[in-house]
Amino acid sequence: MPVMQGKELRIVGFLCNWCSYGGADTAGVARAEQPTDLRIIRVPCSGRVDPLFIVKALLNGADGVLVSGCHPRDCHYSAGNFYARRRLEVLKRFLPVIGIDDARFEYTWVSAAEGQRWQQVVTSFTERVHALGAAPRIEDAKPFLKVADMALKPLRTLGTGKNAPLEKLKEAIKAKLPELECVIGWQKGYDDIHTTPLFMKSAEEVDKLVWGPLNVVNTANYLSQFKGKKVGIVVKGCDSRSVVELLQENLISREAVTIFAMPCEGTLDVARVNEKLGRYTIVNAADSDGAGLLVTVDGKKHSLAMEELAQGKCRCCTHPSAVLTDVLVGDAPQAPAAAPTPPELALLDSMGLEERRGFWRGQMERCLRCYACRNACPMCVCRDHCVSDARDPHWMTQEADVVQKLFFQTIHALHLAGRCTGCGECQRACPVGIPILALRQQTARAVEELFGGYKPGFDPAAVPPLLGYEVEEQNIRETRI
């Protein structure tokens, strides 16, 4: 059913049954005249409102979405609105990154007695949406492809791990191996400039372990499938944060996992290495000079300097050494305390809303919907039960259109809010090189800004911000209507 042309815009409201729906009733009983645009969906509690309902509406033609619940402390269910407040605030900060004006979404509190206030909320929100006009659809945006400038200066000197005490690490693993089902690490891949995961069960297999800037895979990705078994894992600093998250989510137990760590000197951005090397058939030789790799492919020599080709996350890395270890080999290097805005996110930051819509439209047209991003994500713990290909709940259709694909990326990013450690595996795994990490980085930034600098992946005992609340939130300014 189309909206009334020229008269109405499409505004969707999610109202909690106990307070705001009652407030809207009270306004009706008082014959408080309101604009007719709003369509109300009754939910038990504002805490029931999954932020993804809102994104779903906004990506599919809603011009505005309004959520209203009981006033803080008045929640019929004690605390539902406290959780809602955090989650909806994160959403509010997320929407602009996909090119949606955050003014099109608002949440507020209206009690069952506040008929007048409800009238005022509906009127002013409708006026606001009308002032913004009909929402531009992402699929209609002019494609705008731009590449992030990854060549920013690393926070510390990156290297190739040439002098890392690999043999010592191997010895340590061998010493522990009898107690463990297996130890996860990396081995040489199909050629000298690729590695693949290694599952070490014997001393011979331990000898296959390699160390260096090609160890891009996050070993933590394989950890949760060993739940209930005793395993070891070799980690870089970033991988260790994923391990901490898995511990926090009770998906592995601390006693069952032995963490081997060696300080990381940076990893290469494989996509850009491939770009530099072009198509090749054979790698003749590969060596390291400490500052980069020297490779010969098809007889031609190339220098893969870390300075130039390291992954964006390595340039901003503040924790080259594992945050949680059982066996630490090598000395922990000095690392800077604060990181700048990562390059992918900085790129998005430099654009306006319209450009971002164009950007994501263009990028999403390239997306194959292969789900490599999901499969590579160590925090995508749903595995075979991802909502993206389920019928119950049926969040997405299987159409390969821009909206569905961007909605999937949003689902992933919002499910990771407060959980994503920024390991960048999603982006690395993307076969068409879409900078999807930016979406996760935006949720991580929102969480960090809103919840006292919280960063996931440091404290297994921490309460993740979106699974907790404060009665008085320090950084959330309430009631903008």
Place this chain on the structure above:
Amino acid sequence: MRIGVFICHCGSNIAATVDCAKAAEIAKSFPDVVYAADTMYTCAEPGQAAIEAAIHEHKLDGVVVASCSPRMHEATFRRTVERAGLNRYMFEMANIREHVSWIGKDKEANTNKTAELVKMAVAKLRNNSPLTAKTFDVTKKVLVIGGGVAGIQAALDCAEGGVPVILVERESTIGGKMAKLDKTFPTVDCSACILGPKMVDVAQHPNITLYAYSEVEEVSGYVGNFSVKIRRRASYVDWEKCTGCGACSEKCPSKKTPDAFNEFTGLTTAINIPFPQAIPKKAVINAAHCRQLTKGKCGVCAKTCPTGAIDYAMQDAFVTEEVGCIVAATGYELMDWTVYQEYGGGVWPDVITSLQYERLLSASGPTGGHIVRPSDGREPQTIVFIQCVGSRDKSIGRPYCSGFCCMYTAKQTILTKDHLPWSRSYVFYMDIRAPGKMYDEFTRRAVEEYGVEYIRGRVSAIYPDGQGRYVVMGADTLLGEQVEIKADMVVLAVGIEAARGAPGLAEKLRISYDAYGFYMESHVKLKPVETNTAGVFLAGVCQGAKDIPASVAQGSAAAAKVLALFARDKLENDPQTAQVDIRRCVGCGKCIRCCPFGAIKDSEIRGENKAQVIETVCQGCGLCTATCPQGAIQLAHATDNQILAEVNALCR
């Protein structure tokens, strides 16, 4: 599915601004709608009969009614469809009165909106499934927490109704704050004389088990089946043997023990019985002041006790009780008034609280009912009463009115005049709040018959004049001038706050509390004794400031709720609870972590951790559903698919 849609005119309430016939016509085009009609009054008998007839005639398996708010008639129509053989959850409502016809006059827009709301309801209904309530047994026993007058009343009424009662009291005697009062307004009858018999009834009632000197340690379970662990604090006296003779107290050498019952206006012994009418009348040793327990030598009471009840090695003990309902009646405390530096911050001995003054007035108090100054024991000539000390004061974060201070101050001035006929009393007040029966008359009596001087204004400072008296400086806002009174004694009507530990108990009971620790009722006006946790009720000041009559009334009201609940042998749960798809659940426990009711537990199914919903505890908020990334836990009747269907009906 075969869906029937009924668009209600509600007389002219809806039909005046909505073209109901047109909306019904549009509704016929919605998927699965096989029947649509507009009716005059759908909720009236003929309207309901028409729904039933249509269900039979058109073999409907789902019904949408577009009429008033579901908060008004959802229950009505659910019964209607149930009578016609449908499950009551195969029904949806579109609110086209409060949300459409009453708020806009544009008939075209209203009709369009009506059609859309119906479309959403149809879309949701297509995702509905029949739900059935489960029944479970009820343990017909009630726990009352707090033995003040509200708790006593609740306990007695429940016991009279034939329900076994567990009464838990933190202090060594029941009676609460009322037991400390001398007389009560507006009748000026003796508090002990009206409360005493009720306390004795508690002790003697065969249905009441009293745990004094005890606290609730843990609460688990749900309505009808709570399990409560109670800590019985060590009193160092075997109460089975203690006869309450008081011989121990007479002989105890630690005679400088602060007397909490007397609000620290006097001293007592380390082993004592708080007051003569205490129930249970049993001695308790104050471990911090007992020579045997602090220094390891003394043992006088053990030698004196004729029944050998003293046990210095006693430890806290725990008992677990199974109950079906809980009444919280934890009362209040006076706030810490010493934050008011202008009143001396607690330094001047003759500036006391109203409750301390109450003990001075009481015949069982430390002075035997003589009003004397704590500093020198002389009778005061001039007494100043200051109201709203810690009430209605935003500057110290206490904006609320403590409710009963206006009245007891009037009472105290009257009693003062009775005790000391030559004395003069002044009352500094903000407003006199005397809305109860006989209350205003009572305060007028204080002014008109007893000559109490009421001054409307606040006190800015109290300081000693160097000759044993105090200068009370204040403003008389009615005269618009400064007042200075030389007083022998100052009585502060200190505002109340929730009982110490009230929020902690609320967490155990899983009920809400406000910023000041007072427990939240389910609905301010219509459910004043219920909480949002089924089976937990409130009585007395724990819910908010109230006087004795209101506390007693609420105690009885809570008892009525308990008895009504226990009138049934089985309880039915609301089937709108969360349900776990164990195939999708990965056991990460995010839902467990944020469930406000502790209704989800970790359970092991075939060696894997899975969330399990305790259906009787789940209140149906759906927070878990919004939390679970894989959608493995779904709130019945508000599933992701149902809400998505509504979103999709609007946004394509």
